[in-house]
Amino acid sequence: MAATDRALTGLRQMIASGELGPGAKFPPEPELCDHLGVSRSSLREATRSLAALGVIESRHGSGTYVSALDPAEIISRFSLSVELIPLEGVLQLLEVRRILEAHATAAAAARQDPALAERLADILDRLEKTTDATEIQVLDAEFHGAICEAGGNPTVTALTGVIRGRGGHYRIFEPGADFEAIKRTSDLGHRAILAAITHRDPAAAATAASAHIAQTELWLRALRPVPQVDLP
Amino acid sequence: MAATDRALTGLRQMIASGELGPGAKFPPEPELCDHLGVSRSSLREATRSLAALGVIESRHGSGTYVSALDPAEIISRFSLSVELIPLEGVLQLLEVRRILEAHATAAAAARQDPALAERLADILDRLEKTTDATEIQVLDAEFHGAICEAGGNPTVTALTGVIRGRGGHYRIFEPGADFEAIKRTSDLGHRAILAAITHRDPAAAATAASAHIAQTELWLRALRPVPQVDLP
DNA sequence: GACCGTAAGTGGTCTGAGGACTTAACATCA
DNA sequence: TGATGTTAAGTCCTCAGACCACTTACGGTC
Numbered sequence: 001m002a003a004t005d006r007a008l009t010g011l012r013q014m015i016a017s018g019e020l021g022p023g024a025k026f027p028p029e030p031e032l033c034d035h036l037g038v039s040r041s042s043l044r045e046a047t048r049s050l051a052a053l054g055v056i057e058s059r060h061g062s063g064t065y066v067s068a069l070d071p072a073e074i075i076s077r078f079s080l081s082v083e084l085i086p087l088e089g090v091l092q093l094l095e096v097r098r099i100l101e102a103h104a105t106a107a108a109a110a111r112q113d114p115a116l117a118e119r120l121a122d123i124l125d126r127l128e129k130t131t132d133a134t135e136i137q138v139l140d141a142e143f144h145g146a147i148c149e150a151g152g153n154p155t156v157t158a159l160t161g162v163i164r165g166r167g168g169h170y171r172i173f174e175p176g177a178d179f180e181a182i183k184r185t186s187d188l189g190h191r192a193i194l195a196a197i198t199h200r201d202p203a204a205a206a207t208a209a210s211a212h213i214a215q216t217e218l219w220l221r222a223l224r225p226v227p228q229v230d231l232p
Numbered sequence: 233m234a235a236t237d238r239a240l241t242g243l244r245q246m247i248a249s250g251e252l253g254p255g256a257k258f259p260p261e262p263e264l265c266d267h268l269g270v271s272r273s274s275l276r277e278a279t280r281s282l283a284a285l286g287v288i289e290s291r292h293g294s295g296t297y298v299s300a301l302d303p304a305e306i307i308s309r310f311s312l313s314v315e316l317i318p319l320e321g322v323l324q325l326l327e328v329r330r331i332l333e334a335h336a337t338a339a340a341a342a343r344q345d346p347a348l349a350e351r352l353a354d355i356l357d358r359l360e361k362t363t364d365a366t367e368i369q370v371l372d373a374e375f376h377g378a379i380c381e382a383g384g385n386p387t388v389t390a391l392t393g394v395i396r397g398r399g400g401h402y403r404i405f406e407p408g409a410d411f412e413a414i415k416r417t418s419d420l421g422h423r424a425i426l427a428a429i430t431h432r433d434p435a436a437a438a439t440a441a442s443a444h445i446a447q448t449e450l451w452l453r454a455l456r457p458v459p460q461v462d463l464p
Numbered sequence: 465g466a467c468c469g470t471a472a473g474t475g476g477t478c479t480g481a482g483g484a485c486t487t488a489a490c491a492t493c494a
Numbered sequence: 495t496g497a498t499g500t501t502a503a504g505t506c507c508t509c510a511g512a513c514c515a516c517t518t519a520c521g522g523t524c
Contacts, residue, residue, distance in 0.1 A: 003477060004280070015316050022318070028505060039478045041273060044507090048236070048277040049284035053313040060506050061485030071321035074313050081285040081306050084247050086254070089303035092387040096332065099388075103331045155324040156331075235508060260474060271509045276476085292475050293516030 003038045007046035010036040015055065015066055026056070026064040053077060072158035079162045083169065090166055091217060097163040098213040101144065102206040104151030104160070109197045109205035116150050117198045124194060128187050136183075137168045143190060147197070147209075172219050182219065189215060235270045239278035242268040247287065247298055258288070258296040285309060304390035311394045315401065322398055323449060329395040330445040333376065334438040336383030336392070341429045341437035348382050349430045356426060360419050368415075369400045375422060379429070379441075404451050414451065421447060 001009070011032075014020050026032060033043050047064060050056045054077035058064045067073065082093065108116065120143060127139040141164055148157040172182060189212035196205035233241070243264075246252050258264060265275050279296060282288045286309035290296045299305065314325065340348065352375060359371040373396060380389040404414060421444035428437035 012312070012316065030505095041276075041479090042477065044273075045277055045280040045476095048280045050313075052281035052284045053309075055313050055316055058506065059486080061504080062487075063505060069317050069321065071314075071317050071324050074310075074317065077285075077313075078306075078310070080244070081282075081287050081309075082303075084244065084287055085301050085303050085306065089301065089387070092303050092385055095385050096387055096391065099332055099335045100328065153324055153327050155321070155328055159328065262474095273510090274508060277507095279475095290475065291517080293473080294518075295474060 003042040004045045004049075007032075007036050007038045007043045008049055011046055011050055011056070015069075020066050022066055022069045024066045026066070028063070052080070070154075072154040075155060075158040075162060078159075079165055082162050082166045085166065087170070087220065087223075090163075090170075091220060093163045094167060094213065094217045094220065097160050097167075098210055098217070100156050101148060101160050101213060102210040104148045104153065104156050105193060105197070105209035106202035106206040107152055108147045108150035109200055110202045111150055111152070112200050113150060116146065117194065119146060120194050120197065124187070124190050127190065131179075131183070140186075140190075141165070141168070147193070167216065167220065170220055170223055172216070172223065185215060186212075235274040236277045236281075239264075239268045239270045239275045240281055243278055243282055243288070247301075252298050254298055254301045256298045258298070260295070284312070302386075304386040307387060307390040307394060311397055314394050314398045317398065319402070319452065319455075322395075322402075323452060325395045326399060326445065326449045326452065329392050329399075330442055330449070332388050333380060333392050333445060334442040336380045336385065336388050337425060337429070337441035338434035338438040339384055340379045340382035341432055341434045343382055343384070344432050345382060348378065349426065351378060352426050352429065356419070356422050359422065363411075363415070372418075372422075373397070373400070379425070399448065399452065402452055402455055404448070404455065417447060418444075 011026075014026075020026065027035070029040055029043060033040050036043065038046075047056060047058060051058055054067055054074040055069070056064060057067050085093070123139055123143045123146070127136065127143065130136060130139070141161070144164060145157065145161060148160050151157070189208070192208040193205060193212060196202075196208050243258075246258075252258065259267070261272055261275060265272050268275065270278075279288060279290060283290055286299055286306040287301070288296060289299050317325070355371055355375045355378070359368065359375065362368060362371070373393070376396060377389065377393060380392050383389070421440070424440040425437060425444060428434075428440050
């Protein structure tokens with residue numbers, strides 16, 4: 001087996017075997033090199049791989065640690081790769097988001113939390129007032145994010161968040177030909193979701209969320225020209 | 233910004249900007265180092281990160297290439313990290329699988345493909361005959377995998393596959409106290425799913441799949457002792 | 465035309481060195 | 495005594511250079 005793979009397997013094994021749990025500290029690099037039988041370069045490439053996957057964290061001057069191994073955090077790391085997926089693949093992902101978010105929205109409606117409805121209404125008030133593309137995107141994420149959070153499964157929240165972030169790169173809400181019609185349809189979709197949550201109607205909430213995201217899928221399908229993405 | 237981060241951002245930008253599409257070849261490492269203003273070590277750590285995420289592929293002696301950027305392949309890379317998630321997180325992930333697979337199973341039932349039903353029946357025949365833990369796991373994966381595939385969304389298939397693989401590490405089917413009862417319940421669940429697909433009843437299929445996976449969640453919840461994982 | 469060896473191109477690995485950051489122990493001062 | 499500044503040890507980060515292993519394509523040979 002290649003050196004880096006050997007290091008990679010060794011590091012993963014140390015975690016999988018229970019030798020190192022979440023938050024635990026790895027031995028210093030030279031010691032690990034000796035233990036795994038690889039050079040520092042290979043070891044560092046292996047640690048970088050696991051760091052990219054959210055499994056470990058290297059802290060400059062302090063040490064290398066096992067991450068919390070929280071599924072939501074690990075899924076968040078996906079955004080680094082999901083942001084590069086072309087439109088064709090994004091549509092597949094949007095179906096995943098539609099299914100999961102319909103479920104989460106239903107769960108949120110079933111939860112019967114007056115504070116949630118109030119907060120969502122406040123977000124929509126602000127959302128309906130603005131025409132700025134960036135602000136629309138932020139408030140939309142806040143709306144759906146709050147609902148998913150209320151759904152109770154942080155993993156679902158993280159996963160839908162990553163997909164929503166990717167979709168946001170395709171700027172549907174740029175002022176253009178159909179801007180006003182699209183914006184109005186979107187606003188109405190949000191109100192339908194909020195109404196279902198306010199009325200504590202899980203089935204209606206799932207349907208409204210599903211329809212709202214399906215609408216986004218249709219817009220994206222029409223938006224064939226591949227956009228530029230600005231990375232940080 | 234740190235050297236490796238600079239390289240990472242630069243590489244991602246080359247893809248995000250459209251300069252390099254799926255399958256495209258990167259310039260040789262020395263040229264990239266010069267272009268990005270980092271040493272070869274730092275560049276290599278950056279490429280390893282992106283390779284771990286499934287965004288690029290390095291082929292020894294040939295070059296470094298942009299991957300297909302297929303969401304299903306990218307999600308498959310997740311298994312490297314998902315396999316290390318502790319039981320608590322696996323339960324959150326299983327809920328994701330339950331939601332997605334219920335949907336995919338319904339879609340498969342709606343598809344009305346006689347060949348699928350035949351293939352599934354064959355798998356179940358073999359599954360019901362064996363008591364070998366590994367073989368059970370393989371056939372179970374084959375059964376659910378075939379259904380998800382028929383569901384029509386490869387991303388859903390990949391995601392459920394990764395989660396199922398993680399759950400499989402907790403060996404529910406080891407011969408033990410409740411082995412026979414568990415096995416019989418599991419077999420019945422599979423037959424219920426197959427019946428719904430054969431009868432082309434999407435709603436029943438979704439319910440059966442959901443119930444089957446929910447049962448698995450219950451077994452896992454009861455299985456508190458953390459198992460050892462054997463990595464390849 | 466098919467096969468094979470060779471050479472150029474490219475990523476993989478190792479070694480050694482110095483720099484940058486974190487942490488904790490220690491000394492100093494009010 | 496308590497707070498503060500200093501120092502030193504520990505650790506990861508980056509660079510440079512060299513050599514190895516693999517792939518590919520070219521050109522020669524049969």
